[in-house]
Amino acid sequence: MKSWLMYFALLFNLNFIEGAFRCDYKYSSKAQAWFKFFSVPANFIDARLRCSMEGAVLASPTTPEILAEMRNIMNHSYPEYEIFTGIHATFSQGDYTTIEGTPLSKIAVTWANNELDNKGNNEKCITMNGNGDLADRRCEETRPYICYHAESFLSEVSQCSFDPEYRLDKRTNKCYKFHTVPRNFSRAFMACAAEDAHLAIINSDVEATVLRELFAKYPENSLQGAIRKDLAFIGFHDWGELWDFRTIHGQTLTEAGYNKFAPGEPSNAAPGESCGSIIRSGLLNDLWCDRPVAFICEKSPGPFLCHVPAVYGQNT
Numbered sequence: 001m002k003s004w005l006m007y008f009a010l011l012f013n014l015n016f017i018e019g020a021f022r023c024d025y026k027y028s029s030k031a032q033a034w035f036k037f038f039s040v041p042a043n044f045i046d047a048r049l050r051c052s053m054e055g056a057v058l059a060s061p062t063t064p065e066i067l068a069e070m071r072n073i074m075n076h077s078y079p080e081y082e083i084f085t086g087i088h089a090t091f092s093q094g095d096y097t098t099i100e101g102t103p104l105s106k107i108a109v110t111w112a113n114n115e116l117d118n119k120g121n122n123e124k125c126i127t128m129n130g131n132g133d134l135a136d137r138r139c140e141e142t143r144p145y146i147c148y149h150a151e152s153f154l155s156e157v158s159q160c161s162f163d164p165e166y167r168l169d170k171r172t173n174k175c176y177k178f179h180t181v182p183r184n185f186s187r188a189f190m191a192c193a194a195e196d197a198h199l200a201i202i203n204s205d206v207e208a209t210v211l212r213e214l215f216a217k218y219p220e221n222s223l224q225g226a227i228r229k230d231l232a233f234i235g236f237h238d239w240g241e242l243w244d245f246r247t248i249h250g251q252t253l254t255e256a257g258y259n260k261f262a263p264g265e266p267s268n269a270a271p272g273e274s275c276g277s278i279i280r281s282g283l284l285n286d287l288w289c290d291r292p293v294a295f296i297c298e299k300s301p302g303p304f305l306c307h308v309p310a311v312y313g314q315n316t
């Protein structure tokens with residue numbers, strides 16, 4: 001199957017890449033998958049979202065090989081912690097599945113003492129300790145976690161990212177992605193970070209034009225939801241000091257190279273606008289941080305793919 005796919009990939013000159021993923025993930029040949037440990041504890045919702053935004057899933061010990069690798073990671077990092085797995089029953093009481101949908105009943109597991117007990121009728125998320133024993137815990141607790149990506153083909157890789165939506169613009173030699181799923185500023189920042197990018201920072205009039213043209217590709221009727229469709233979050237903020245707008249990398253807008261607000265902006269409209277946005281015209285506006293809108297991420301082009309270390313081609 002794989003060679004058949006590769007044949008067609010070559011035939012049609014598609015960029016199918018086998019056995020490669022992001023370089024911040026580590027490959028396990030036994031589990032045939034990529035793993036990344038997150039030591040900063042997060043609740044289940046944030047852990048799931050972070051893995052998903054990284055093109056991975058919150059790891060569950062679905063096979064002995066994956067279980068062994070997860071324990072291995074924990075032993076090297078935080079053996080005393082219980083981490084979140086992707087096994088949860090947040091949709092329906094008692095119906096535990098992995099993120100990918102494998103029912104708990106189809107996974108060979110061992111339970112910690114007196115688990116699974118659904119204490120207080122409030123434990124819908126499954127954790128794992130260093131011995132590989134599972135327990136049900138409150139999803140709102142914060143815990144370390146592991147993201148997982150099964151070995152697979154990546155298709156249509158761009159010069160910028162394994163995410164083909166990142167496109168290089170030669171005028172600035174930067175890559176951009178317009179996110180149509182509206183998020184608040186904090187979540188927008190997170191989405192860009194998960195893509196090894198950052199909320200776009202305008203460093204010149206040319207870059208403002210690049211973003212204005214990118215925005216124009218997403219007319220108002222292409223954006224979903226009851227949101228402002230005339231603007232999108234980008235990477236500046238008042239950092240808690242009203243009116244003192246700086247990029248998310250700390251420069252004043254003038255230092256960064258572009259400081260053109262729309263007429264009447266910044267307005268700091270009640271109850272206070274601390275977050276930066278770009279209007280379709282290419283001019284700047286301050287905006288409420290907590291109201292979701294579209295947003296634009298930016299990153300530098302360059303190497304971003306890591307390949308499976310000498311697994312294929314061994315002994316050949």
Ligand SMILES: *[C@@H]1O[C@H](CO)[C@@H](O)[C@H](O)[C@H]1NC(C)=O
Nearest residue numbers: 068069071072073075079130
């Ligand atoms: C993790 O550490 C424990 C205790 O040191 C050890 O018994 C266990 O075999 C280790 N597991 C792995 C997968 O390395």
Ligand SMILES: *[C@@H]1O[C@H](CO)[C@@H](O)[C@H](O)[C@H]1NC(C)=O
Nearest residue numbers: 183184185186187289290291
């Ligand atoms: C951003 O959105 C997330 C998810 O809806 C929410 O949990 C968080 O509190 C919001 N943050 C702010 C600052 O509004």
Ligand SMILES: [Ca+2]
Nearest residue numbers: 117118119136
């Ligand atoms: Ca429990």
Ligand SMILES: [Ca+2]
Nearest residue numbers: 201202203207
């Ligand atoms: Ca820039």
Ligand SMILES: [Ca+2]
Nearest residue numbers: 267268286287
């Ligand atoms: Ca404003």
